[in-house]
Amino acid sequence: MSPISNQDPRAKLFVALDLPSLAEAERLVARLGDTVTHYKIGYRLGYSDGIAFGRELAASGKSIFFDLKLHDIDNTVREGVESIVKTGAHYLTVHAYPQTMKAAAAGRAGSHLKILAVTILTSWNDVDCAEAGYAGSLQSLVQSKAKQAVALGMDGIVCSAQETGLLRAAGIPDRVELVTPGIRPAGVDSGDQKRIVTPRAAIAGGADRLVVGRPITAVADPVAAAQAILDEIVMARG
Ligand SMILES: O=c1ccn([C@@H]2O[C@H](COP(=O)(O)O)[C@@H](O)[C@H]2O)c(=O)[nH]1
Numbered sequence: 570m571s572p573i574s575n576q577d578p579r580a581k582l583f584v585a586l587d588l589p590s591l592a593e594a595e596r597l598v599a600r601l602g603d604t605v606t607h608y609k610i611g612y613r614l615g616y617s618d619g620i621a622f623g624r625e626l627a628a629s630g631k632s633i634f635f636d637l638k639l640h641d642i643d644n645t646v647r648e649g650v651e652s653i654v655k656t657g658a659h660y661l662t663v664h665a666y667p668q669t670m671k672a673a674a675a676g677r678a679g680s681h682l683k684i685l686a687v688t689i690l691t692s693w694n695d696v697d698c699a700e701a702g703y704a705g706s707l708q709s710l711v712q713s714k715a716k717q718a719v720a721l722g723m724d725g726i727v728c729s730a731q732e733t734g735l736l737r738a739a740g741i742p743d744r745v746e747l748v749t750p751g752i753r754p755a756g757v758d759s760g761d762q763k764r765i766v767t768p769r770a771a772i773a774g775g776a777d778r779l780v781v782g783r784p785i786t787a788v789a790d791p792v793a794a795a796q797a798i799l800d801e802i803v804m805a806r807g
Pocket residue numbers: 585587611636687689690691692727728750751752760762780781782783784
């Protein structure tokens with residue numbers, strides 16, 4: 570499979586393979602076929618067969634995003650990132666703590682792996698930030714973490730699509746990708762997500778890539794659900 574252009578709407582959509590088993594993930598990827606070109610592998614699959622599966626998908630031409638949200642002592646983060654580089658994956662997340670981001674930058678040096686810094690989870694709101702001991706508003710936290718991530722050489726920021734305008738206005742440069750989970754088509758259950766945006770509004774508001782799990786993986790017709798989101802992406806671009 571030749572690499573798809575960034576202008577192709579499929580390059581904007583990462584489907585989160587949060588499935589209970591490798592067999593179910595393989596079945597879903599086969600069913601989605603060429604409709605989906607970008608996949609995210611997180612804790613659920615990553616802690617079982619997901620790393621090997623991601624390596625296989627990357628070799629077959631899919632774009633792979635390991636959402637492992639690393640945060641550990643520097644040496645462990647650096648060595649973990651070095652292992653992920655060897656899988657051929659394209660993206661990896663780390664939590665946006667300065668030491669962790671510096672270690673991740675060292676681990677991926679000289680490779681094509683892009684490191685994304687997770688600011689504040691999209692399942693959090695202001696109350697959750699206060700409960701975790703943060704002072705200041707959620708938006709100001711996202712902004713300061715994003716600025717620090719850019720200063721430390723991160724390639725992208727994970728935030729809600731509610732914050733993309735704010736981040737660009739605050740000077741986050743265009744070369745830094747804004748990757749946004751918490752995407753919900755109109756009328757779809759938000760589940761545990763607290764900062765949700767529709768696919769169309771997210772793209773119109775400046776999100777570079779959307780991360781979508783359950784609205785595609787937990788429905789009767791995942792191909793139709795993915796296609797409807799791709800249609801919204803096209804509509805948003807006018
Ligand atoms: O802030 C964050 C960071 C990561 N995620 C991940 O994205 C998907 C979203 O799945 P849905 O089923 O569409 O809610 C999931 O894998 C999360 O771990 C996030 O939601 N928010």
